[in-house]
Amino acid sequence: MATKIYIVYYSTWGHVATLAEEIKKGADSISGVEATIWRVPETLPESVLSKMQAAPAREDHGVITASDLADADGILFGFPTRFGMMAAQMKAFFDATGGLWHTGALAGKPAGFFFASGTQGGGQETTALTAVTQLAHHGMVFVPVGYTHGAGMFAMDEVKGGSPYGAGTFAGADGSRVPSEAELALAEHQGKYFAGVAKKLKAV
Numbered sequence: 507m508a509t510k511i512y513i514v515y516y517s518t519w520g521h522v523a524t525l526a527e528e529i530k531k532g533a534d535s536i537s538g539v540e541a542t543i544w545r546v547p548e549t550l551p552e553s554v555l556s557k558m559q560a561a562p563a564r565e566d567h568g569v570i571t572a573s574d575l576a577d578a579d580g581i582l583f584g585f586p587t588r589f590g591m592m593a594a595q596m597k598a599f600f601d602a603t604g605g606l607w608h609t610g611a612l613a614g615k616p617a618g619f620f621f622a623s624g625t626q627g628g629g630q631e632t633t634a635l636t637a638v639t640q641l642a643h644h645g646m647v648f649v650p651v652g653y654t655h656g657a658g659m660f661a662m663d664e665v666k667g668g669s670p671y672g673a674g675t676f677a678g679a680d681g682s683r684v685p686s687e688a689e690l691a692l693a694e695h696q697g698k699y700f701a702g703v704a705k706k707l708k709a710v
């Protein structure tokens with residue numbers, strides 16, 4: 507039976523959605539893995555989203571409900587930074603997982619994170635670290651990417667998001683920056699690395 511990886515994200519302006527696509531490419535490159543991208547439900551009304559000039563919702567990515575998580579063998583959660591932690595839309599989704607928590611349905615499943623922030627120093631690492639509480643309460647196994655992507659992670663010659671905690675990108679203060687090649691490569695690598703770990707854990 508295939509190892510099912512769910513890539514579950516929230517994105518207002520599309521940066522996190524772009525990383526999700528790269529992560530899927532990496533996960534799908536592992537034989538016997540089936541990766542699916544899901545959006546969490548939006549909590550803001552259309553009137554507010556249009557004032558924020560939000561990107562159109564990615565209709566090619568289905569909207570997940572909390573109970574769907576139980577079907578996954580591993581889950582990568584992606585979200586933008588809001589004041590140094592995950593966006594409220596993702597937190598609202600986690601808050602809807604109380605039933606799964608009650609039955610321990612997610613306990614033992616591997617999970618990881620990817621993220622976007624406006625700027626360097628804007629809180630990519632605090633965003634990942636503060637999200638770990640969600641996994642801890644569910645008994646999920648945090649699988650960070652570490653330095654498994656190799657020498658490029660140490661390079662200091664260009665601005666780039668991402669860290670041992672997961673893939674990341676900087677949107678820029680006005681949101682106009684797009685994910686760089688290095689950021690996309692880390693995202694693809696994270697998908698591949700995470701899927702490999704999830705596959706091994708499923709086989710145990």
Ligand SMILES: Cc1cc2nc3c(=O)[nH]c(=O)nc-3n(C[C@H](O)[C@H](O)[C@H](O)COP(=O)(O)O)c2cc1C
Nearest residue numbers: 517518519520521522586589590622623624625628
């Ligand atoms: C209310 C709000 C709070 C934000 N807080 C931060 C922050 O603490 N640090 C930061 O670098 N960027 C911050 N940003 C910028 C977002 O993180 C950035 O727009 C987002 O990562 C882009 O991802 P997306 O295109 O997937 O929505 C904030 C944006 C908003 C709207």
